[in-house]
Structures are given as C-alpha cells and as structure tokens.
Amino acid sequence: MNIKKSIVLRVRVAFLVICIFACAIVYKIGVIQIKDGEKWKAISKERRIYYRPVFATRGNIYSDNESIMATSLPFYRVAFDPTIADAKTFNAGIDSLSMLLSRFYGDKSEDYYRRKIKNARHAGRQYIRLNSRQINYQDKKMMAKWPVFRSGKNKGGVIFEKVEKRFKPFGMLAERTIGFINEDKNGAGLEFSFNDNLSGTDGEALFERIAGGSKPIYDGTEVKPQHGYDIKTTIDINLQDVAENALYKALEKTDAEYGTVIMMEVKTGEIKAMANLGKTKGGYIEDYNYAVGSQGRTEPGSTFKLASMMALFEYAPEVNLTDSIDTGNGRYKIKNTYMTDAKINGYGKITVQEVFEKSSNIGVAKLMEKHFGSHQQAYVDYLDKFGMGNTLGFQLDGEARPFIKHPQDRTWYGTTLTSMAIGYETKLSPLQTLALYNAVANNGTKIQPIIVKEIRKADKVVQSFKTRVLVDKVCSDATLKKVRAMLEGVVENGTAKNIKSADYKVAGKTGTARKVKDGKYVREYSTSFAGYFPADNPKYSCIVIIDSPKGVNVYGSDVAAPVFKELADKAYARDLEMHKSLRERVTPNKESLPLVKAGSLDDLSTICNRLGISNHPKNTDEEWVKVQPGRRSLDFVPNPVLDGKVPDVVGLTLRDALFILGNQNLKVNVQGVGKRVEKQSLEAGSTINKVKQITIVLS
Known part of the structure; x- marks a missing residue:
C-alpha cells in the first residue's frame, strides 16, 4: 500500500x-x-534587410582608331516572386507561363516549372531563380510580354537580374596587353593597370533576405552606380595583327619557347603593337607579357653592343669607324677564360665599323679593354647616363627592374667589363632595350613609351597622356652619327643583310645570347633584333625576341630579323607619309549632311537635334532605324529586329551591331577595321536555324 x-x-x-x-x-x-513583439520584429527586419552593391558598367578599351578591343555586354538571369501576383492573374497565366519557360530553356518539363512555381507560392517564398542560364536583351523583352510576367515586377513578380560579360571583338588579338581582372581584383594588362578608371563606382540598393535567396527593394534610397571610364590606347589593330601572325609563324617554325614583338612610334613613344606568345601544349598563346615583365628580362646579348659603342665614342671621341682592330683567329683569352667569334678562324683585322656589322665579340672586348680597362667605373657611368639602370615608368603594372652591375658589386670579376660589353652579366626587358634604340632614332632624346593616350567619359576627355622625356640627350651628335652609321651598316653589309629592303632603309642590330641553366651557360639561345626605319627619317622603332629556337639556324639574323622585316614592310606599305605621297587633300564640304547610315532612333534624334540637323522619323516607333538622307534633312525609316530573324546591321557601329547580334544568340566574327559595318555574311531577314555564326566586315 x-x-x-x-x-x-x-x-x-x-x-x-x-x-x-x-x-x-x-x-x-x-x-x-x-x-516584446515590436522589439523582435524590428530586430528581424534589421537582419533581413540589407544593402548590397549594384555594380557599375565597366568601361571600354579602344585602339588608336577607336575600334573596340574590349567592352561589356548586358545579360540577365530570370528570377520570380510568385507571391506578388493576385490569384486571378496567377491562375489564369500559370499554365501558359510554365509551357513557355519549358520551351524556352528546354531543360525541364512544363509540369516541373508549374510545380516549382506553385510550391513556392504556397510556401510563401518570395524569391526563386527560374533558371541559372543567362539571357540577352532581346530575350528579356520577349519574356516581359509573357503571362503573369507582363504585369511587371510590382504586380507580376518577374525579376530580371542584370549580369555583364566582357567581350573582345578581335578575339585573342593583344589578349595579354588587354589583360584581365578577377574577382579578387588581381590581374594583368590594361584591365588591371587601369582598373580604377574602367571599373567606375558601384552603387547600392536595399535587398531583403527571403527563402531561396534575396530580392531588391526599391524604396528611393538606392544609389545609382557611376559607370566606368573608357580608355583609348595607342595600339594599331592592323599592325598588332601583323605582329602576332609573323611572330606565331616564326615560333612554330623554330619550336621556340616564347617570343615578343614591340613596335613604337619614334617621336611620340606610342606603342603600336605589342605581341607576346608563349608555348603551351596546344600551340602558342598570349600567356605572359614578356615585353615588360620579369620573365622577359634576360641577358640581351649583342643588341647591348649599341650601348657599349655609345659609351666608347663618348669616352674616346677620337675613335673613328675606319680605325682597325685585329680580332685574330676568332679565339681570345681574357683572364682565365676564352671569348670567341661566330666565324670559324675569326675575322682577322677589321675596322670598327665592321666589328659592329659582323658582331665581333672579340673586337668589342678589345676596344673596351683598351679604353675602359683602367676606368671601368666610367663605362658603367655612361650606362647610367643612358638611363639603362632605371625603369621606364611604363603604364602597365609589372615592369621588370633592369640589372646593371657596378665595379663595387661582389660579383664584379676581371672578365665582367668585357662580358657586359657584349650583352652578358646584365639583364633588361625587351621594352627597356627598345627605348635605347628609339633614343638613337629620336636624335638622342630618350622618351617614355606609352600605351594609353586618353581616359574618356563618353566623348569627353577626362585625362590625356603624353610621353615624357627621360633623358634629354643620351649622347653627343658626333656619337649619334657614328652609331647610326653602324646600325645601318648591319643591314646593308652585316649580320642582318638578309632583311635589306629596296624601298626603305633599316637600321638595327642582331643579337644571339646563350642562356643560363643551373648556373652554367648552355647551347640554348635568346635571339633578337632591334632597330628602326626608315633609317634616314625614322618613324618606327621595333624589337623582336624569340627565345630558345630549335634547329640549325638559331641566330638573331635567321630567326628574329625576318619577323622585324615582315612587320616593317606592312607598316611601310600602309603609311603614305613615309612614301612622300603627292595625293591631293580633299577639302570637306561643310554644307553637306553628316554621313549617318543606321542606329538607335533615340540616339540619332538626340544627336541631330543638338547639332541643329533636321530629322524626321517616318511612321516608326522602332528602336532601330535606317537613315535616308534628303537634301536638307535626315529621314529615319524602320529597321526592326525580329525574333528568330537575322537582323540588318549594315551601317551600324560595331558596338551597336555586337549588341543586336549578341541578343539574337549569334556568334560574331569581326573582319576589317573601321567604325561601321559594311557587309554581313547572313542575309538580313533570313531565319536563324542551326546557323549560329555571322561574319561582319567593317569599313
């Protein structure tokens, strides 16, 4: 119990x-x-609602003639708030909407989309992403007319999230020079170096965290983004194309490791072409900027003999090009090592001019020993005077620092003077070597190379760049006269006579430097040619480097010089100023109407109105129009863009053409250089079936 x-x-x-x-x-x-209900509601709302950045549109990168080298095109992801539409609108349109989504994306059934949307509505989910695939602007306009969606964002619940993609109309051309920037703000080239200008200033908007994601809240507090500035480069697309093709052929032929080409205008310092190709399993691609960066900084070899001879003539002006030097049998002992010449049994007794033309190592070494043997610091002082030990302050990030030895260095040995004189025991980037050759071509004034001319906001120049003088006068006029004669002699009679031209004179120097591996010089070479043309009135300077070529003929004259010649020939052929042409200058008719062919109706009307040009839309409210010039006015006629049909882009600017064709899911191949489309490969108005590629020709 x-x-x-x-x-x-x-x-x-x-x-x-x-x-x-x-x-x-x-x-x-x-x-x-x-x-405490109000208190906890406030805390919940505070944590649920937050500000998120709205990214600015990235600026464009242009070539010297304003061809687009990189631009951003808009794409969209489609999201949906299924709780916004009222019951009548939702129930009337859900079946048709599900069918259209299934047909458009082609990945899921109509029932799948119906269930997905209905389940989300029943659960009160205010945000679902209908599909991760990105759509273009034309698809966005089409989908905005679908059932439920047509009621808009506030009544229908459709959300088009903008995503921008970087597009390069010229494909891989100048890819490393254009460069890239990743999500961590790391990168290379123009995209990285000018990111602060290109990226603009992001805005911000209020977003609400909801089941399945977040959605924007437009309450008037949002800050609009300030879009990025455009940059105009000095790159000439035609010369860039020639440089890359010529370099690619030479690399393939010799199975080399990498190569670089730089072409620069002598007076302005503007880089007209900069090609960099490295070897991969699939061929050669622009994998690194060897022209500027540390991986391209090497012992320059015989191209450095120009600096040595300049120092010699400055220190000993009594030395003449006709003076004789006995180079012997091609083998010369310096301390406990031997220096050799390329020619078996040597060149014997030759002039100073021939020492340079034949690139005699022994001849240069003997001249250095004779005049600088007891004054080695004086030799290095002249190199410093030429600016060889300083960076150029180039506009692209990552410029390598040159390495020039001094007698005070612990690694300065008894053979260092003669070794440096022929291009060893010192390191320069190709651009730094070219800057010296350009100074000789520019009457002794060493200038800073530039690759960006302007930063723009639309047509307004925000900032412009001009080259600055690095060294007023690298050497005396007497020295300039001597070294110019030697450089011309290399092409006329010396190691580079294989690139001699009947149309114009070339001045330059070949280089073939042995490479170091595991601390020892091996029989692998870095070949080069640096020079300028036309030699009597220099317009362009250029350097070509081809690293580790394979085969029998692996000298600079055989490998690098022909690339220089191909690029120089093309530049000369298209530059009428170098031909001293007598063509008549056409006086423009100021009373004629401007040349306008096609474009956006709003843009064309705005421009014409501001310029005081009479214009008349002809029975059209289309976004895109063609232009029919009258006597005193411009008439705009419809140029409709229809879904599933090939648009007519003839007469449009490249950017407008890319925008329209991209929105039609067409892959665009651009040919030629110019501001407007002259031809298109697919007939306007034809049906887009399996053909997804179109070629447009610029003029």
Whole structure:
C-alpha cells in the first residue's frame, strides 16, 4: 500500500512540474509575441534587410582608331516572386507561363516549372531563380510580354537580374596587353593597370533576405552606380595583327619557347603593337607579357653592343669607324677564360665599323679593354647616363627592374667589363632595350613609351597622356652619327643583310645570347633584333625576341630579323607619309549632311537635334532605324529586329551591331577595321536555324 501511494505521489509531482514548465513556456511565448513583439520584429527586419552593391558598367578599351578591343555586354538571369501576383492573374497565366519557360530553356518539363512555381507560392517564398542560364536583351523583352510576367515586377513578380560579360571583338588579338581582372581584383594588362578608371563606382540598393535567396527593394534610397571610364590606347589593330601572325609563324617554325614583338612610334613613344606568345601544349598563346615583365628580362646579348659603342665614342671621341682592330683567329683569352667569334678562324683585322656589322665579340672586348680597362667605373657611368639602370615608368603594372652591375658589386670579376660589353652579366626587358634604340632614332632624346593616350567619359576627355622625356640627350651628335652609321651598316653589309629592303632603309642590330641553366651557360639561345626605319627619317622603332629556337639556324639574323622585316614592310606599305605621297587633300564640304547610315532612333534624334540637323522619323516607333538622307534633312525609316530573324546591321557601329547580334544568340566574327559595318555574311531577314555564326566586315 505504501509503495502504491509513493508511486502515485511521484507521478503527481512529475505531472505538476510538467504543467508548471508548460505554463512557463506559454507565458514566455506571450511575452515575446505581445509584450516584446515590436522589439523582435524590428530586430528581424534589421537582419533581413540589407544593402548590397549594384555594380557599375565597366568601361571600354579602344585602339588608336577607336575600334573596340574590349567592352561589356548586358545579360540577365530570370528570377520570380510568385507571391506578388493576385490569384486571378496567377491562375489564369500559370499554365501558359510554365509551357513557355519549358520551351524556352528546354531543360525541364512544363509540369516541373508549374510545380516549382506553385510550391513556392504556397510556401510563401518570395524569391526563386527560374533558371541559372543567362539571357540577352532581346530575350528579356520577349519574356516581359509573357503571362503573369507582363504585369511587371510590382504586380507580376518577374525579376530580371542584370549580369555583364566582357567581350573582345578581335578575339585573342593583344589578349595579354588587354589583360584581365578577377574577382579578387588581381590581374594583368590594361584591365588591371587601369582598373580604377574602367571599373567606375558601384552603387547600392536595399535587398531583403527571403527563402531561396534575396530580392531588391526599391524604396528611393538606392544609389545609382557611376559607370566606368573608357580608355583609348595607342595600339594599331592592323599592325598588332601583323605582329602576332609573323611572330606565331616564326615560333612554330623554330619550336621556340616564347617570343615578343614591340613596335613604337619614334617621336611620340606610342606603342603600336605589342605581341607576346608563349608555348603551351596546344600551340602558342598570349600567356605572359614578356615585353615588360620579369620573365622577359634576360641577358640581351649583342643588341647591348649599341650601348657599349655609345659609351666608347663618348669616352674616346677620337675613335673613328675606319680605325682597325685585329680580332685574330676568332679565339681570345681574357683572364682565365676564352671569348670567341661566330666565324670559324675569326675575322682577322677589321675596322670598327665592321666589328659592329659582323658582331665581333672579340673586337668589342678589345676596344673596351683598351679604353675602359683602367676606368671601368666610367663605362658603367655612361650606362647610367643612358638611363639603362632605371625603369621606364611604363603604364602597365609589372615592369621588370633592369640589372646593371657596378665595379663595387661582389660579383664584379676581371672578365665582367668585357662580358657586359657584349650583352652578358646584365639583364633588361625587351621594352627597356627598345627605348635605347628609339633614343638613337629620336636624335638622342630618350622618351617614355606609352600605351594609353586618353581616359574618356563618353566623348569627353577626362585625362590625356603624353610621353615624357627621360633623358634629354643620351649622347653627343658626333656619337649619334657614328652609331647610326653602324646600325645601318648591319643591314646593308652585316649580320642582318638578309632583311635589306629596296624601298626603305633599316637600321638595327642582331643579337644571339646563350642562356643560363643551373648556373652554367648552355647551347640554348635568346635571339633578337632591334632597330628602326626608315633609317634616314625614322618613324618606327621595333624589337623582336624569340627565345630558345630549335634547329640549325638559331641566330638573331635567321630567326628574329625576318619577323622585324615582315612587320616593317606592312607598316611601310600602309603609311603614305613615309612614301612622300603627292595625293591631293580633299577639302570637306561643310554644307553637306553628316554621313549617318543606321542606329538607335533615340540616339540619332538626340544627336541631330543638338547639332541643329533636321530629322524626321517616318511612321516608326522602332528602336532601330535606317537613315535616308534628303537634301536638307535626315529621314529615319524602320529597321526592326525580329525574333528568330537575322537582323540588318549594315551601317551600324560595331558596338551597336555586337549588341543586336549578341541578343539574337549569334556568334560574331569581326573582319576589317573601321567604325561601321559594311557587309554581313547572313542575309538580313533570313531565319536563324542551326546557323549560329555571322561574319561582319567593317569599313
């Protein structure tokens, strides 16, 4: 009996405790919901609603003639708030909407989309992404007319999230020079070096965290993004194309490791072409900027002999090009090492001019020993005077620092002077070597190379860049006269006579430097040619580097010089100023109407109105129009863009053409250089079936 009472007592106590605990929970819920309800709602709202950046549109990169080298095109992801539409609108349109989504994306069934949307609406989910695939602007306009969606964002719930993609109309051309920037803000080339200008300033908008993601809240507090500035480069697309093709052929032929070409205008310092190709399993691609960066900084070899001879003539002006030097049998002992010449049995007794033309290592070494043997610091001082030990302050990030030894260095040995004189025990980037050759071509004035001319906002120039003088005069006029004669002699009679031209004179120097591996010089070479043309009135300077070519003929004259010649020939052929042409200058007719062929109706109307040009839309409210010039006015006629049909882009600017064709899911191949489309490969108005590629020709 006592046991029974004990058990009942325990049960009652346990029940009482549970009841008290339950009451406490109910009481706490009541406090939270009623007494502290507003407090917790405010905290919830504060954590649920947050500001998110709205990214600015990235600026364009242009070539010197304003051809687009890189631009951003808009794409969209489609999201949906299924709770916004009222029951009548939702129920009337859900079946048709599901069918259209299934047909458009082609990945899921109509039932799948219907269930996905209905389940989200039933669960009160205010955000679902219908598909991760990005759509273009034309698809966006089409989808905005679908059932439910046609009621808009506030009544229908459709959300078009803008995403921008970087597009390069010329494909891989100048890819490393254009460069890239990743999500961590790391990168290379123009995209990285001018990111602060190109990226603009992001805005921000209020977003609400909801089940499945977040959605924007437009309450008037959003800050619009400030779009990025455009940059205009000095790159000539035609010369860039020639440089890359010529370099690619030479690399393939010799199975070399990498190569680089730089062409620069002598007077302005503007880089007209910069090609960099490195070897991969699939061929050669622009994988690194060897022209500027540390991986391209090497011992220059015989191209450095120009600096040595300049130092010699400055230090000993009595030395003449006709003076004789005995180079012997091609083998010369310096301290405990031997220096050799390329010619078996040597060149014997030759002039100073021939020492340079034949690139005699022994001849240069003997001249250095004779005049600088007891004054080695003087030789290095002249190199410093030429600016060889300083960076150029180039506009692209990552310029390598040159390495020039000094007699105070612990690694300065008894053979260092003669070794440096022929291009060893010192390191320069190709651009730094070219800057010296350009100075000789520019009457002794060493200038800073530039690759960006302007930063723009639309047509307004925000900032312009001009080259600055690095060294007013690298050497005397007497020295300039001597070294110019030697450089011309290399092409006329010396190691580069294989690139001699009947149409114009070339001045330059070949280089073939042995490479170091594991601390020892091996029989692998870095070949080069640096020079300028036309030699009598220099317009362009250029350097070509081809690293580790394979085969029998692996000298600079055989490998690098022909690339220089191909690029120089093309540049000369298209530059009428170098031909001293007598063509008549056409005087423009100021009373004639401007040449306008096609474009956006809003843009064309705005421009014409601001310029005071009479214009008349002819029965059209289309976004895109063709232009029919009258006597005193411009008439705009419809040029509709129809879904599934090839648009007519003839007469449009490249950017407008890319925008329209891209929105039709057409892959665009651009040919030629110019501001407007002259031809298109697919007939306008034809049906877009399996053909997804179109070629447009610029003029």
